[in-house]
Amino acid sequence: MTDPGHDPSDIRIIHEDERFVVVDKPAGLLSVPGRGHDKADCVASRVLDLYPAASGPMIVHRLDMDTSGLIVLGLDRGAQRHLSVEFQKRRVEKHYIALVDGSVESEAGEIDLPLRVDWPNRPRQIVCFESGKPAVTRFRVLARETDRTRLRLEPVTGRTHQLRVHMADPRGLGRPILGDTLYAMDAARDDHPRLMLHAAKLCFRPPGKRKMMDFVSQPPF
Structure with missing residues (x-):
């Protein structure tokens, strides 16, 4: 209950x-x-x-x-x-909206960095090329502001904290999601009331149906 x-x-x-x-x-x-x-x-x-x-x-x-x-x-x-x-x-289309710290120069791209749990610091995840599981994220810039960038993120895989690590790690985008208490630092972590990450779109084939259905939710930030 x-x-x-x-x-x-x-x-x-x-x-x-x-x-x-x-x-x-x-x-x-x-x-x-x-x-x-x-x-x-x-x-x-x-x-x-x-x-x-x-x-x-x-x-x-x-x-x-x-x-x-x-x-x-x-x-x-x-x-x-x-x-x-x-x-x-992987037949479900998933889009997220994120606000990340700083300005992202590339208009779009793909991040391919394998991930595994950081055992001494769980639930944190880390990039590991030796034993990490494949993790791929596509991104596209939606808008640039003075000190932040609004992105659309499409996780091809679905690893724990995948989007958060791929944004924050310097081998990925190097731009942590604002309000991320695990992967951001200083003002990017502390000056925001929540994690600025929102699952904005799902597209899938419902049970018993042949056609795909879209569902959309606008981010509250």
Whole structure:
């Protein structure tokens, strides 16, 4: 059950039908429960409270707690299985909007840096060419401001913290996402109320359908 201090209706429903639901996750909310009662409130528990007849694990993919934006959940085992396969086979189009520190010179590009967990400093991830898992991110500049750049990010793979590391690491873009408490430093980390990263678009083939469907959410920054 959802923590009684939280109203499950606080979560914004973008789309719902009998097979799946797309929600707009606020920053600061877990995708799935963590360890301990204080980490029980999450997208999965709120959706289950709203759809008590739902069966199966529901969760298909996750967003970091500090990232806002679109998440799709299956409302039955068949829907969850179908959607999971779509993600695993990389047939889902995902776009994120990010504000990064400083000016990005290239109009567009691709970052290919393998990642693994930084075990002594979990949950941080690091670039590792010896034992890291393949990780690829495409980026495009949307707008440049005085001290920041607005980007559209398209993760080809879906590694933990992939976008955050690829933006911050000097072998990637070298421009950390503003408000990132793990990978940014000084003002880029401290002068912003949240991580400036939002899952803005999902495009996938729904369970039982032949045509792709688009879902869009405007970033709150």
